Amino acid sequence: MPTTVLAAGDHFVLPHLLERELRAAAPPGTELDVRRLLLPWPHTPFGKVAEVDEASGGEEEMIEALRGARICLTQMGPLTARVLAACPDLELFCVSRGGPVNADLEAATRHGVAVCHAPGRNAVATAEHALALILAAARGIADVHTDLKRGVWRGDYYDYTRCGVEIDGSVVGLVGFGAIGSRVARILHAMGATVLVHDPYVRPEAVGDIARLVSLDELLSRSRIVSLHARVTDETRGMIDRARIGAMPRGAVLVNCARGALADYDAVCDALDSGHLAAAGFDVFPVEPVPAGSRLLSTPGIVLTPHIAGASREVAHKAARIVAAEAARFLRGEPPAHCANPEALAGRHRR
Template identity: 85%
Template sequence: MPTTVLAAGDHFVLPRLLTEELRNAVPEHGALDIRELRLPWPHTPFGKVAEVDEASGTEEELIEALRGSRICVTQMAPLTERVLRACPELELFCVSRGGPVNANLEAATRHGVAVCYAPGRNAVATAEHTLALILAAARGVGDVHTDLKRGTWRGDTYDYDNCGIEIDGSTIGLVGFGAIGSRVARALAAMGATVLVHDPYVRPDAVAGVARLVSLEELLTRSRIVSLHARVTDETRGMIGHDRIASMPRGAVLVNCARGALVDYDAVCDALDAGHLGGAGFDVYPTEPVPAESRLLTTPGIMLTPHIAGASREVAHKAARIVAAEVARFLRGEPLAHCANALAPVTPLCRSGPAMAGPGSARP
């Protein structure tokens, strides 16, 4: 009897991409009964749905679409306590993102549902976008682009005090050396930069030949450009505020393509207005979309993009491919590669109940 799978895509990771990769990963096409649902993201911003964050769609539509499904592959669908109670057939929920923030892991574990995710799916795209923002912010591209579109030729940008800085020969600090930060480090080193890294989860030998591991304080005081690549935790939330910005060299540049909660953006605007920071580039914000009254929209020296660092067609395909591979492992009764709630796989022949397999995997 075919296994019923819901491919709950959106306008980025399309339902048809999920379906195509599922059929590629499970050659026995007749073994799957795939249903499709399209969620409204990004045409409608994601948000909180019941107890989960960064989700798209409603509990009601997901419950209806999931009826009879053992497996769901998605990017943004909300896996909540209510959804889990209403869908007892569900056994595997695959989130095609770097972390399953739209899934209630505790509730999923109680209901015996394994939750998978897709680490590294957007590492290349985000690293490339980070480099774009570093280059643009270091050379003041945002402001002169806006002025030129309005008909103003900014000849004053050749004034010595208004010139930007080069990557070659600069000391650049990266806070975080995961899949994204390590790629940015290699690219910057190839461009001639001296790269410093702060990451308490990384050993010095892991950065050897590319960068040097230092304390956060040393990184901030020495770097002309600082780029953030950390996850939001109790330790990192608001980590870059007034005091730490003040410790950076005058004219330094700050870039954030990680998470908006890492930075006090009012402190950044204050430092730009005072001339302490020379520029900034941001792709993520505390509130998205950015409110119309935000100082980020009016403070000179900031290059802004609307949370698109991970937006490439390749990312959509990679995301679908990673979760489809998890479905194939699940159906073969093999261990799941990226299970966030550490549930052992359930054999497709007989659901005898999941067993705990020890602590979860490393940071996604």
């Protein structure tokens, strides 16, 4: 009897990519009945669905599509308590994202549904985008681009006080040294920067000779450029506050491709207006989309991109490949590699 699988993709991680990778990874001879569901993200912004965050589509849509399915491969599909209660055949829910924020892990564990995710899927893309924002902010590319598009040739950008800074020879501080931060560190080191890292979960030997582990206070006080690569936790939420921005050297640059909740953006705008910060680059924001009238849209010196650091075609393929591999392990009776609630596996066996 074939195993029923829902490939609930969207306009980035397409349903056919999920199905193709699953069929390639499945054990030989496996019969699969794959249903496809196209969720509206990113054409429609993700949001909260019942008790889960950053989801696309609705509970009714998922319940209908999941009927009889044992496995679901998705990026944004909501896995809520209501969906779980209505879909008793579901055993594996694979989220092709770094973290399964669109899944209710407690409810999934109660129902014996293992929730897997795809750590590192966008590490390369996000690291490259962070570097792009660092360079664009440090050299004032966004402002001169806007001027030139309006037909204004600004020769005064050669004024000493308006010139940007080079990476080579600069001290660059990275807050976080995970899959993304470590890649950014290697690139910056190769470009000639002195790289400082703050990450309480990393041992000194892990950074090798490309960087030096320091306290957050030392990093902020010494770095000409600071780039954020930490997860949002109770300890990191709002960590780059007004006082810590004030501790940065005058003329410093702040870049954030991690999460908007890490920094006080009003304080950043004040620091830019006063000249304490020279520039900033942001791909993530406290509220997304950025509200009309936000100071971020009018404060000079800020390079903005709409949460697209992880948007590359390679990421879509990697994401589909990682979750397909988890489904293949499940079909072979092997434990998952990236399970967010491993206790659910024991709960399923007890049922």
